[in-house]
Amino acid sequence: MRLPKTVAALIEVFEKLPGIGPRTAARLTYFLVNQPDSLAKQLAAAAASLKTGTKLCGVCKNIGATNPCEICNDSGRDRAKICVVEEPQGLLAIENSQAFKGLYHVLHGRIAPTAGLGPDDIYLKELVARIKSGKFKEVVLATNADTEGETTAMYISKLLAATGVKLTRIAQGIPTGGDIEYADELTLRRALEGRRKY
Amino acid sequence: MRLPKTVAALIEVFEKLPGIGPRTAARLTYFLVNQPDSLAKQLAAAAASLKTGTKLCGVCKNIGATNPCEICNDSGRDRAKICVVEEPQGLLAIENSQAFKGLYHVLHGRIAPTAGLGPDDIYLKELVARIKSGKFKEVVLATNADTEGETTAMYISKLLAATGVKLTRIAQGIPTGGDIEYADELTLRRALEGRRKY
Numbered sequence: 149m150r151l152p153k154t155v156a157a158l159i160e161v162f163e164k165l166p167g168i169g170p171r172t173a174a175r176l177t178y179f180l181v182n183q184p185d186s187l188a189k190q191l192a193a194a195a196a197s198l199k200t201g202t203k204l205c206g207v208c209k210n211i212g213a214t215n216p217c218e219i220c221n222d223s224g225r226d227r228a229k230i231c232v233v234e235e236p237q238g239l240l241a242i243e244n245s246q247a248f249k250g251l252y253h254v255l256h257g258r259i260a261p262t263a264g265l266g267p268d269d270i271y272l273k274e275l276v277a278r279i280k281s282g283k284f285k286e287v288v289l290a291t292n293a294d295t296e297g298e299t300t301a302m303y304i305s306k307l308l309a310a311t312g313v314k315l316t317r318i319a320q321g322i323p324t325g326g327d328i329e330y331a332d333e334l335t336l337r338r339a340l341e342g343r344r345k346y
Numbered sequence: 347m348r349l350p351k352t353v354a355a356l357i358e359v360f361e362k363l364p365g366i367g368p369r370t371a372a373r374l375t376y377f378l379v380n381q382p383d384s385l386a387k388q389l390a391a392a393a394a395s396l397k398t399g400t401k402l403c404g405v406c407k408n409i410g411a412t413n414p415c416e417i418c419n420d421s422g423r424d425r426a427k428i429c430v431v432e433e434p435q436g437l438l439a440i441e442n443s444q445a446f447k448g449l450y451h452v453l454h455g456r457i458a459p460t461a462g463l464g465p466d467d468i469y470l471k472e473l474v475a476r477i478k479s480g481k482f483k484e485v486v487l488a489t490n491a492d493t494e495g496e497t498t499a500m501y502i503s504k505l506l507a508a509t510g511v512k513l514t515r516i517a518q519g520i521p522t523g524g525d526i527e528y529a530d531e532l533t534l535r536r537a538l539e540g541r542r543k544y
Contacts, residue, residue, distance in 0.1 A: 150411075150416065151438070152399045152400045152401075152409065152410055152411035153399050153411065154392070154395050154396050154397070154398060154399030154400055155396070155399070155400055155409065157391075157392040157395070157396075158389075158392040158393060158396050160392075161385070161388050161389045161392045162389075164385060165374050165377060165378075166373065166374070166377050167370070167373070168374075171435070172365070174435050174438065175364065175365070175435060176363050176364070176366075177396070178409065178433065178434055178435055179363060179364050180363075180393070180396055181396060181397065181400055181409055181434075182454070185397050187359070187362060188393045188394070188396045188397060189393070189394065190359050191356075191359045191360075191389070191390075191393040192389075192390045192391070192393035192394035193355075193390070194352070194355040194356040194358075194359045195356060195378070195386045195387070195389040195390035195393060196386070196387065196390035196394075197352050197355070198352050198353070198355075198356050198375070198378055198379060198386045199352070199379065199383050199386060200352060201350045201351050201352030201353070202350045202352060202353055202379055203350075211350065211353065211376065211379055212350055213348075213349075213350035213351065218348065235376065236376055236379075237369070237372050237373060237376055240349070240372065256380070
């Protein structure tokens with residue numbers, strides 16, 4: 149059986165999105181076929197206007213509604229601290245935690261030699277230029293806690309060593325609600341290494 | 347930080363799709379922001395025209411380009427056999443296997459009392475009417491192999507018992523490439539019960 153053209157077309161677009169395989173793409177598409185037309189229309193409208201309202205911040209490389217972005221423009225922020233994240237989603241997660249009130253730098257990627265991604269593929273020299281301006285006292289490295297995130301943090305720390313800026317790395321340990329019994333060895337080791345006075 | 351309106355709008359639509367939570371919705375949206383504008387535009391166009399090219403087949407309830415659908419119109423099909431599936435995706439999977447050349451009936455759901463879904467919520471009386479026409483010799487029950495799928499198959503078999511039509515159920519057993527050692531007990535039991543002469 150040949151699929152209706154419009155069904156095949158949407159499946160094909162969905163398959164181009166990360167983490168969506170052929171089966172999920174078909175499931176999402178048929179879900180939309182079975183919903184009132186308005187949901188597909190909402191999706192169409194939102195996708196069509198996605199880029200018109202978004203700008204890459206020229207300062208921190210966050211995706212915002214303005215350039216410079218809302219955070220870079222916010223005079224209430226601690227402008228001596230800068231938090232380095234891999235992606236805008238990481239920035240959002242930290243903002244939602246309300247535990248950081250400084251500025252950000254979004255790398256838009258990570259150093260991943262096995263995937264052919266080197267220092268020049270992310271906004272790294274822009275970060276170095278910002279730090280060398282001397283305006284920052286602390287750089288919080290909040291790249292992910294996986295191999296590539298660690299590599300990236302390590303690379304940045306070496307690049308910035310000569311500037312004398314204080315470098316910190318977000319803590320690794322047992323996640324809140326986590327069970328020690330089920331934690332992997334590396335997480336436990338990091339949790340022990342990072343233990344603090346109680 | 348407030349998200350750019352257009353980003354928030356697309357995240358909100360993605361979250362309405364099955365199996366997509368807030369984090370995946372954000373990941374998909376930022377992926378589209380970072381891609382050339384054409385991909386978001388492709389998604390917009392495909393979603394906008396999704397329904398124009400699709401019709402619910404009045405006979406088998408499949409989603410097709412025409413009504414009746416391509417399969418119901420195909421004179422080369424074995425019109426004495428009918429395969430009952432839960433969703434159009436199930437029909438597609440069986441078509442791709444090329445192991446069935448009869449007609450179909452798509453229920454668009456299953457009987458799931460815990461989710462408040464009863465026999466009247468799916469195209470069941472339409473199935474009964476088709477079988478009572480006396481045109482079919484065999485009904486292949488190809489609902490899923492989970493609890494609700496089994497319940498639905500059982501319910502249909504009771505409904506149709508009086509018609510005298512031959513009822514069959516697709517086999518359960520070890521999936522091709524599967525390792526007996528890792529098969530769960532119920533699958534193994536079904537595989538043994540369903541053993542055939544070699």
